[in-house]
Amino acid sequence: MPSDNHAKHILLGVSGGIAGVKSAELVRHLRGFDAEIVPVLTRNAHRFVTPTALQALAGNRPRTDLWDAEAEAAMGHIELARWADAVVIAPATANILAKLANGLADDLLTTLCLATTAPLFLAPAMNNKMWEHPATQRNVVRLQADGATILGPADGEQACGEFGPGRMLEPVDIAEAVVAVLASPQCLAGVKVLVTAGPTREFLDPVRFISNRSSGRQGFALAEAARDAGADVTLIAGPVHLPSPTGVERLDVVSASEMKAAVAERVEVADIFVSVAAVADYRPSHMYEQKLKKSERATSEMRVALKENEDIIGSIANTHPRPFVVGFAAETHNPLDYARDKRLRKGMDAIVVNDVSDAAIGFDSADNAVTLIHDGGELALDKMPKRLVARRLVTEISALYHQARA
Numbered sequence: 001m002p003s004d005n006h007a008k009h010i011l012l013g014v015s016g017g018i019a020g021v022k023s024a025e026l027v028r029h030l031r032g033f034d035a036e037i038v039p040v041l042t043r044n045a046h047r048f049v050t051p052t053a054l055q056a057l058a059g060n061r062p063r064t065d066l067w068d069a070e071a072e073a074a075m076g077h078i079e080l081a082r083w084a085d086a087v088v089i090a091p092a093t094a095n096i097l098a099k100l101a102n103g104l105a106d107d108l109l110t111t112l113c114l115a116t117t118a119p120l121f122l123a124p125a126m127n128n129k130m131w132e133h134p135a136t137q138r139n140v141v142r143l144q145a146d147g148a149t150i151l152g153p154a155d156g157e158q159a160c161g162e163f164g165p166g167r168m169l170e171p172v173d174i175a176e177a178v179v180a181v182l183a184s185p186q187c188l189a190g191v192k193v194l195v196t197a198g199p200t201r202e203f204l205d206p207v208r209f210i211s212n213r214s215s216g217r218q219g220f221a222l223a224e225a226a227r228d229a230g231a232d233v234t235l236i237a238g239p240v241h242l243p244s245p246t247g248v249e250r251l252d253v254v255s256a257s258e259m260k261a262a263v264a265e266r267v268e269v270a271d272i273f274v275s276v277a278a279v280a281d282y283r284p285s286h287m288y289e290q291k292l293k294k295s296e297r298a299t300s301e302m303r304v305a306l307k308e309n310e311d312i313i314g315s316i317a318n319t320h321p322r323p324f325v326v327g328f329a330a331e332t333h334n335p336l337d338y339a340r341d342k343r344l345r346k347g348m349d350a351i352v353v354n355d356v357s358d359a360a361i362g363f364d365s366a367d368n369a370v371t372l373i374h375d376g377g378e379l380a381l382d383k384m385p386k387r388l389v390a391r392r393l394v395t396e397i398s399a400l401y402h403q404a405r406a
């Protein structure tokens with residue numbers, strides 16, 4: 001029987017399509033949000049994923065049959081329908097779309113869908129001709145009119161070898177869409193959040209600079225997640241190759257001193273300052289106005305004198321009044337010890353640390369695994385896509401911010 005101590009309850013319906021093999025990954029992503037999951041398999045889902053595999057990942061016994069007396073005794077299907085905060089069906093075949101559009105209830109999953117008042121998310125997966133068929137399209141329009149959210153499908157190569165729309169969205173995108181609706185969506189409504197992201201460049205001459213490997217992805221994801229949580233977001237970005245998030249004010253800067261000036265200009269009105277940027281600690285003491293020529297360099301060894309850049313977050317954390325201050329630390333060794341020390345030394349309210357020596361979660365990778373350290377404790381988040389890390393962090397930072405102001 002599912003326990004009740006988790007934030008969100010999700011019924012994960014799996015119907016009989018080849019994309020069912022991805023449902024295990026979806027369970028993993030959703031659990032990263034502390035969601036409690038009860039998988040519900042249709043008769044044909046068994047052909048693509050085993051209840052044993054889903055049980056191991058979800059931690060709850062999958063439900064398969066309306067007439068399973070033992071499961072019903074533990075939690076009847078009407079009770080299960082009430083328990084759910086969301087119903088997610090991934091993959092959703094053409095057949096289940098047709099059944100749901102017509103209100104059929106001829107198995108456990110369709111019965112639950114009729115019996116629940118929780119939001120319904122459908123991630124269609126099927127051959128492109130089946131997807132484009134007027135009957136399927138009619139069903140989709142009907143389901144949307146009934147309040148269901150249709151996630152995808154994506155375009156591309158299909159299991160049958162054809163190309164076109166019908167591929168199930170990636171599990172991470174499905175998880176993100178569901179979590180965006182469920183994870184206290186407006187926890188930062190009306191709050192002004194200032195975020196810095198990306199690297200800075202410290203020029204030696206007009207063509208050469210010192211920089212670092214930050215891609216800006218985690219900072220941009222954080223700005224987006226804060227925006228989705230209702231915040232009014234300003235993003236100060238170093239040189240990165242990322243599109244501007246819609247609805248976010250973006251200011252581009254190059255050097256640490258430009259970033260400092262941009263932050264100083266905006267920080268007075270900010271309620272929360274999240275410094276994700278990998279600000280260069282040093283800049284060349286002298287910037288040459290013209291390109292340095294090899295002949296002008298005296299020997300085969302060249303020394304560049306460096307000057308320390310001012311610590312942006314440190315100076316903000318030491319002003320009064322000041323926003324709620326959250327820093328980031330990318331470390332290659334002893335990450336927790338360094339981060340704990342850094343937080344106290346710079347006077348931050350919280351710090352998020354990740355271990356960049358691990359290539360799977362380091363620079364430029366799509367995933368991250370972080371620990372959030374604050375006055376009241378530490379929270380480790382397992383490896384998950386940066387966009388999901390951002391959503392979790394926004395929920396946690398928002399709770400800390402509101403607590404600090406109370």
Ligand code: CTP
Nearest residue numbers: 275276277279281309310311312313327328329
């Ligand atoms: N930071 C900043 N200004 C700087 C350098 C860093 O605001 N000039 C911020 C970063 O945005 C981040 C935090 O400080 O939020 C930690 O950055 P990091 O470079 O790890 O800190 P350092 O004190 O420079 O530590 P290290 O010795 O590891 O470089």
